[in-house]
Amino acid sequence: MTIPVKILIFNNEIEAMLLVEILMDKAIPHLIRSYHDSAYDGLWQTQSGWGHIEAPEEYREEILQIYNEMSH
Secondary structure, three states: OOOEEEEEEEOOHHHHHHHHHHHHHOOOOOEEEEOOOHHHOOHHHHHHOOEEEEEEHHHHHHHHHHHHHHHO
16 A cells, blocks of 8 residues: 655635546546645645645656646
């Protein structure tokens, strides 16, 4: 079993959901972690980004390439 690593930080939820759809279509394993904390009413999201994606290291370049293409 491969240990997931942090690949990139999202600016917002829309970015995260778009990438998730693409990764699901390509059957790339991933995990999305939101920085939202209800105790602080999302304070960390405004300072640290919306959240991040974790995936096995061997998918890093492919995920970053998809993200860059999606962002431009």
